[in-house]
Amino acid sequence: MSDTEIAVICHEASLTHQAEQIANQLSCPYLGVITSTQLTIPNLVIEVTGDGVVLAETGKKSTNPVRVDFVTGALAHRRKYGGGKNQAIAKAVGLNKVKKLQVLDATAGLGRDAFVLASLGCQVTLLERSKVVHLLLADGLNRAAIDVDVASIVNQLQLLCIDAKDYLQELLGLADQFDVVYLDPMFPHREKSAKVKKEMRIFQQLLGQDLDADYLLDAAIAIAKYRVVVKRPKLAPYLADKAPTYQLTGKSGRFDVYVNKAFGS
Numbered sequence: 590m591s592d593t594e595i596a597v598i599c600h601e602a603s604l605t606h607q608a609e610q611i612a613n614q615l616s617c618p619y620l621g622v623i624t625s626t627q628l629t630i631p632n633l634v635i636e637v638t639g640d641g642v643v644l645a646e647t648g649k650k651s652t653n654p655v656r657v658d659f660v661t662g663a664l665a666h667r668r669k670y671g672g673g674k675n676q677a678i679a680k681a682v683g684l685n686k687v688k689k690l691q692v693l694d695a696t697a698g699l700g701r702d703a704f705v706l707a708s709l710g711c712q713v714t715l716l717e718r719s720k721v722v723h724l725l726l727a728d729g730l731n732r733a734a735i736d737v738d739v740a741s742i743v744n745q746l747q748l749l750c751i752d753a754k755d756y757l758q759e760l761l762g763l764a765d766q767f768d769v770v771y772l773d774p775m776f777p778h779r780e781k782s783a784k785v786k787k788e789m790r791i792f793q794q795l796l797g798q799d800l801d802a803d804y805l806l807d808a809a810i811a812i813a814k815y816r817v818v819v820k821r822p823k824l825a826p827y828l829a830d831k832a833p834t835y836q837l838t839g840k841s842g843r844f845d846v847y848v849n850k851a852f853g854s
């Protein structure tokens with residue numbers, strides 16, 4: 590639930606000031622101009638590179654650091670060829686029924702799902718409680734904001750560094766702020782792709798499991814105007830042992846949909 594021990598390093602002397610500021614922000618040590626492969630302690634480091642901020646394992650096997658990239662790679666491919674509103678996530682939030690939705694993504698992570706929803710027309714508020722994950726995501730959003738192809742999409746994303754339990758509590762008295770609340774808490778994954786496996790391992794080292802995730806469901810149901818969508822691995826139990834109104838199966842898992850009321854009613 591809380592970030593594990595971490596330090597900040599940078600690739601070149603010109604990035605020292607930025608790296609020191611980040612270390613300050615995260616209240617962790619700055620270890621200087623060095624690479625993650627040259628270190629063995631701590632297990633994870635934030636590396637400030639000329640091309641953004643990454644989270645990496647230390648040691649000789651340090652490869653595939655975690656970096657948020659909305660512009661190229663898998664997310665660019667999905668934006669162009671991902672199936673638009675026919676994707677399970679789009680149907681799960683209700684984009685097959687209405688064109689625009691205000692979505693609260695209460696477990697932002699690396700912002701991939703939120704980016705997909707924004708690219709399909711949603712306005713998304715993202716909540717992330719880990720300062721490290723928030724840093725990676727904010728860095729990815731800043732880089733994307735100056736790219737002509739994705740700037741208009743990331744403009745529809747608003748990121749806050751806060752625990753969703755506190756945020757949802759504050760929303761309780763305020764009706765209908767969000768049409769849909771989206772939840773995707775950490776769960777032990779068994780992914781096939783080596784890259785995803787490695788990324789999940791780094792993420793699980795950093796965050797562990799979200800053991801308090803069950804508490805989010807009732808609070809989310811209490812504030813969502815239309816529905817709550819919970820992303821789960823295919824065989825995972827229901828969040829808070831609560832059966833959804835219905836389920837949709839996607840490529841990498843399933844979506845449990847808890848309906849408060851039908852769109853348009």
Ligand SMILES: C[S@@+](CC[C@H](N)C(=O)[O-])C[C@H]1O[C@@H](n2cnc3c(N)ncnc32)[C@H](O)[C@@H]1O
Pocket residue numbers: 695696697698699700701702703716717718719722751752753754773774775776796799802805
């Ligand atoms: C599995 S990841 C989400 C991945 C995300 N859906 C994506 O597409 O990149 C779960 C994230 O939710 C965050 N999280 C879990 N519980 C939270 C809470 N109560 N408040 C805010 N963030 C939370 C974790 O720190 C983690 O970064």
